[in-house]
Amino acid sequence: MNFEVEYTPEQEAFRKEVQSFLKVNVPAGLVTTAAVEAITHEQYLMQRELGRKLGGKGWLFPTYPKEYGGGGLNLDQTIILEEEMDQYGLSLPPYYNSGGNLGAPSILVWGTDGQKRQFLPPIFKGEVRVWQLLTEPGAGSDLASVKTTALRDGDDYVLSGQKIFVGSNHEVDWLWTLAVTDPNAPRHENLSWFMLDASLPGITIQPLDLLTAGGEGGAGSGVKNSVFFDDVRAPASALVGGENNGWKVATTHLELEHGGGGHIGRNRLWERLLHYCMTHELDGRPMTKDQDIRDLLMDIYIDIEIGRLFGVRNYFLTHAKKARSYEGPQSSMWRKSGNLRIAGFIQKILGYLALTTDPAHVVEEGHIELHQRSAIVGLHPGGTVEVQKLIMARRIGIGRTVREEAGRLA
Amino acid sequence: MDLSLNEQQELLKRTVADFMVHECPKTVLLELDRHETGAPPELWNRIAALGWVGMLIPQQYGGGGNSLTDTAVVYEELGKGPLPGPYFSSGVLGALTVLEAGSEEQKRQILPNVARGSQILSVAAQEPARKWGPGMVQLTATPQNGTLTLNGTKLFIHDAVAATHLVVAVRTQASQNPAQGISLVVVDKSLPGVSARTLPGFLGWVCEVKFENVRVPASAVLGQAGNGWPAFARAMEKAIPILCSYQVGGCEAVFDMSVEYSRTRIQFAQPIGRFQRVQDHIIHLTNHMDAARWTTYEALWKLDSDRPAASSVHLAKAVSSEGYYQACNYAHEVHAGIGISREYGLTLHTKMSRTLYQCLGDPLYHKRRMADALDL
Structure with missing residues (x-):
């Protein structure tokens, strides 16, 4: 077994190349702030500009096929890219792009050749930013009960309905949307996916007032929106994966959204909390020398370490193309319920200080207070903890002899 | 990777x-x-x-x-x-x-x-009324004419009855630092004055060992006298992940039992695994099993590749001991009555999980040593 990526001289050379590229191309004003909703439009444009530059080199979606604008790179090179981006507090892509991250792999599995050529290169090259639209006011955990319709009319589909908890702040180019294409068909046989131009007439995007921004994995997703479709006319070519085949298509991206893709990287929350506790005193000695605080810090550390190892395992399973079962939803469940547990431990350590954003008393530039809120907000995106448990149970085969299979990834 | x-x-x-x-x-x-x-x-x-x-x-x-x-x-x-x-x-x-x-x-x-x-060896370190750690070693070995005489009691010693030889931790020098002044003495269990008995109860093959005027040659001390604890600590760092892997295997066994039972036990005209309350128990069991497995594998990898491993070893022991213990609890929730029948086999694990929870330091001990290892 080897938990570490070992680099050949060629890979070390690749790291140098990435480092010099980022040194030149990551602008100074591109900072990670606790208040993601406060990212200015100017900063957003910097993120997009960096995305296009990375995309030009195939580094935005490094493991995807070159023929569609991906990097065609292997696992180790991808890890190098992610590690180097992480040095700047950035991930790949350096902006919220749920519809690209989750729609692109679905298109790669389910799209026609023409659709792959049409949709994938702009995503992989960073020319478009895409949001994913799943949830509706009446369809959350029961995703298959969405009501937004896309009815065939000549060469077009006409969309009507409302999506909620969508996207981020600033503008978006495409929308990756699930809708009902046959209102009379049985459940799971009535849905289709669409890749829509966000500028089509009849689309209205309206921000929501939420406890905080939040996304699966806390990917700095900014504010969330409602999206309204009022008789939006889209070309038939926007339908991906076959009419009324949308539930099958969904298994691919839901697998990724449920944590199946895995994750590697350091934990900034832990670094920040530890930094604070080591540099501040309680009753005349460093907080880390207090036995109660040490015990609580170890409770947090254990929770984080287990989550990290689940992420590393899933990352390996995905990129080494090994068989997967319940590991994706397990990782998602652990991260979600773990963040809430950790928020509790942190309040036990810091008390009121965990809760205030007052400039005179704020801890670690507000990141700790933000975590208290985002741990709650982060419980639902990509499926609630209860939904993750349901999926785990089916894949483990609890109470059933046929185990449900994990979603297909390309 | x-x-x-x-x-x-x-x-x-x-x-x-x-x-x-x-x-x-x-x-x-x-x-x-x-x-x-x-x-x-x-x-x-x-x-x-x-x-x-x-x-x-x-x-x-x-x-x-x-x-x-x-x-x-x-x-x-x-x-x-x-x-x-x-x-x-x-x-x-x-x-x-x-x-x-x-x-x-x-x-x-x-x-x-x-x-x-x-x-067959068994290391005898712990003593009555002592918490795990070097401070527990108080048993004396009195030197005289090239021999050592051991007197005292070692408690909670695994497999001491099975052993032919005991490696006994004794205090040969007083020291401010409890980890100093400990020697490891190999004692042939057939020597006069050595007696071992298995403790009865909800634990397995854990023993009390008594030494009454047990005389061994000074050459029975392993290596240098007084330097026993650091050597034993190095041995434990490598041994603990193996113990953890045994606990991981135990988790896997009770996981398999529970999933199988969830499919075959019918109540209210359906397999009990169809009930989400039952599913929850098995899901928590699964998480404990995988947490134990991956913390253990990572510690093993660090040791085998000569990386600093102290905090990972403490993590693995804390997580695996807690994991096996909890996995058995969840398995009992799933199995209800049949689980407590001795012939079903689950209680073999439950007893083992309780026994190994304490072995070479409990989770709280390892959490605290992990904080030390992380330089907190």
Whole structure:
């Protein structure tokens, strides 16, 4: 077994190349702030500009096929890219792009050749930013009960309905949307996916007032929106994966959204909390020398370490193309319920200080207070903890002899 | 990055799994549960002859010279039984302690016999009314004319009744630092004055050992007198992840039992696994199992590749001990009445999970040492 990526001289050379590229191309004003909703439009444009530059080199979606604008790179090179981006507090892509991250792999599995050529290169090259639209006011955990319709009319589909908890702040180019294409068909046989131009007439995007921004994995997703479709006319070519085949298509991206893709990287929350506790005193000695605080810090550390190892395992399973079962939803469940547990431990350590954003008393530039809120907000995106448990149970085969299979990834 | 077992390890895993299925089915395990040492000589000798006791002992001392990960593959399968007996006490903790502390001559004298199974070691460190850690070692060994005389009691010593030789931690010098001044003395258990008995109750093969005027030659001290604890600590760092892998195997066994029972037990006209309350128990069990597994594998990898491993070893022990304990609790929630029937086999694990929870330090001890190792 080897938990570490070992680099050949060629890979070390690749790291140098990435480092010099980022040194030149990551602008100074591109900072990670606790208040993601406060990212200015100017900063957003910097993120997009960096995305296009990375995309030009195939580094935005490094493991995807070159023929569609991906990097065609292997696992180790991808890890190098992610590690180097992480040095700047950035991930790949350096902006919220749920519809690209989750729609692109679905298109790669389910799209026609023409659709792959049409949709994938702009995503992989960073020319478009895409949001994913799943949830509706009446369809959350029961995703298959969405009501937004896309009815065939000549060469077009006409969309009507409302999506909620969508996207981020600033503008978006495409929308990756699930809708009902046959209102009379049985459940799971009535849905289709669409890749829509966000500028089509009849689309209205309206921000929501939420406890905080939040996304699966806390990917700095900014504010969330409602999206309204009022008789939006889209070309038939926007339908991906076959009419009324949308539930099958969904298994691919839901697998990724449920944590199946895995994750590697350091934990900034832990670094920040530890930094604070080591540099501040309680009753005349460093907080880390207090036995109660040490015990609580170890409770947090254990929770984080287990989550990290689940992420590393899933990352390996995905990129080494090994068989997967319940590991994706397990990782998602652990991260979600773990963040809430950790928020509790942190309040036990810091008390009121965990809760205030007052400039005179704020801890670690507000990141700790933000975590208290985002741990709650982060419980639902990509499926609630209860939904993750349901999926785990089916894949483990609890109470059933046929185990449900994990979603297909390309 | 490669988180899979290599080909030899996969083969080894299948070999041990086959052995367990054919040689140690549940009927045998239930008999072993009532056996004084958990390891009747014929079974012990067969397993020693297969080379599984001496895996960690270097080839020049008659062992297999295997890596910790290779060895963990075997112990994970043994843990699925769980197969009792002094395999870990002698072949892992005992052998590693002699390797870390002993002189070249002592290693040559002792280790080939341990690998062969003709000598069985048990390390006796803990004492009554003492918390785990070097401070617990208070038993005295009085030097006189080239001999040491041991008097006192060691408590909660694993497999001391099965052992032929005890490696006894004794205090030979007083010191401000409790980790200093401890010596490790090899005591032939057949010497006059040594008595060991197994403690009864909800624990397995844990013993009390008494020493009454037990005289051993000074040459029985492993290596240098007074330097025993640091050597024992090095041995424990390597031994603990093997113990963890045994706990991981135990988690896997109770997981398999619980999933199977969820499919076959019918109540309210359906398999009980259709009830989400039952599913929840198995999901929590799964998380404990995988947390134990991956913290253990990472610690093994760090040790085998000579990386600093202290905090990972403490993490693995804290998580695996808690994990096996909780996994058994959840399995009992799933099984209800049938789970407490001794012949069903679940309670073999439950008892083992309680016993190993304490072995070489409980989770709280390891959490606190982990904080130290992380320089908090």
